[in-house]
Amino acid sequence: MATGRALDELSRLLFGHLHRSDQQRWGQVYLQGLLRTHGKKTVRRMAATVTGSEAAASSLHQFVNASPWEWTPVRGRLARWAARSLPVRSWTLAPTVLPKRGDHSPGVHQRFLPESGRTVNCQLGLGLFLNAGQAHIPVDWQLFLPPRFTRDPAVRDRAKIPATAQAQPLWDHALHLVQEMTSWTEDGRTAPVVADLTTLCDITPLAQRLQGSGHAFVLAIPGQTALGGPELPPGERPSARALLLRRGVRHPAGAGRQIISYETPVRGVRPSGEHTQGAGRLMAEWDAGTGRPGRIWLTNITDRHPAELLELARSPRGAQSAVRRMGEDFGLLDFEGRSFPGWHRHMTLVSAAYAYGTLEGMTP
Incomplete structure (x- = not known):
């Protein structure tokens, strides 16, 4: 993978605002290490690959885990750079499970994974990806923190979790x-x-707040989600699946496929707490074999064909594919540290390396 002038320019864009020249240098070295080191991206191997000396490993480790630089401005610069380079179709949210040993890493907990049917010891990250169809570029991250990491001052201090970080629902x-x-x-x-x-x-609180802020969305919802207004008691509100089956309209989607949709109000909550309501739609691909809808999606976009919106709804798969490639080739799973700031800095640098590797690969 080439790492020439374009990478130097990206490094200056991302790290040029840092006050110390050594921070700027080690940011570029870490980025080069993620791109050029084969196999596991340990700081020792990255240091040897880029600088020719394993002694630089301590400086790389210091840069990620202890050097006082903020990751949010770097992510903002990365996001704007990527958005200028891509025809962004959606902002896709994708969860990322990071297996861990022990219980000292920030956010580590036991979690059951339905897709594999097993429980793992892990961190759970949530990433925002810019979806451009062929490419899904990660630009921002949140780390899920179980309550034990924010209630106990000793645990919080050990993991360097700032007072502003609280246990929150995903x-x-x-x-x-x-x-x-x-x-x-x-x-x-x-x-x-x-x-x-x-x-x-x-997912309901997220849909309500996106609706209340005027943000367009396409969100998967469980089929048993109860819909309808507060005038109906909860037990009498029809489920999303029932509404599609009883009142849905089918649309041809080409190649023998059909999509079923149903126009439904979408309730919102504004930042002020005021409740709103707007037009919305339930939709799903129709499974002719079972005579039932497949994965059900709720959207507040009503001026586009359901087939176009369901194509957009495929983007979480693309983001998960990007997560797998980040783990295989860009060091996503290779963070060496147990601090909250270190995790965020590593994820920022991995995102930048992946963005560069992907976009440079797409450049004629």
Whole structure:
């Protein structure tokens, strides 16, 4: 993989604002190490690959785990750089499970993974990816923290978790990522939020707050999600699946496929707490074999064909594919440290390396 003038320019863009020249240098070395080191990306191997000396490993470790630089401005610069380079179709939210040994890494906990049917010791990250169809570029991250990491001062201090970081539901982390990305956009250009977080959290609060802020979204929801207004008691509100089966309209989608949709109001909550309501839609690909809808999605985008929106809904798969490649080739799973700031800095640098590797690969 080439790491020439274009990488030097990206390094200056990302790290040029850092006050100390040694921070700027080690940022570039770490980025080069992630791109050029084969196999596991330990700081020792990256240092040897880039500088020719393993002695530089301590400086790399210091840069990520202890050097006082903020990762948020770097991510903002990365996001704007990537957005200028890509035809962004959506902001896709994707969970990332990072297996861990022991119980000292920030956010580590036992979690059951439905897709594999087993329980693992892990950290759970949530990333925001810029979806451009062929490419899904990670630009921002949140780390899920179970309550034990924020209630116990000794645990918080050991993991260097700042007072501003609290135990929050995953939907709240998702909302923070969207708000942060919105603050980074140029000329106020946003993109629909797409996510499938149905196995991880209650999606309703996220949908309500995106609706209340006027942000377009396409969100997977469980089929048993109760819909309808507060005038109906919870037990009498129809489920999303029932509404599609009883009242849904089928649309041809080419190649013998059909999509079923149903127009439904979407309730929102504004930042002020005021409740709102707007037009929305349930939709799913129709499974002719079972005579039932497949994965069900809720959207507040009503001026585009359901087939176009369901194509957009495929983006979480692309983001998960990007996560796998980041783990295989860009050091996502190779962080050496147990601090909250270190985790965020490593994820920032891995994202930058992946963005560069992907976008340079797409450049004619």
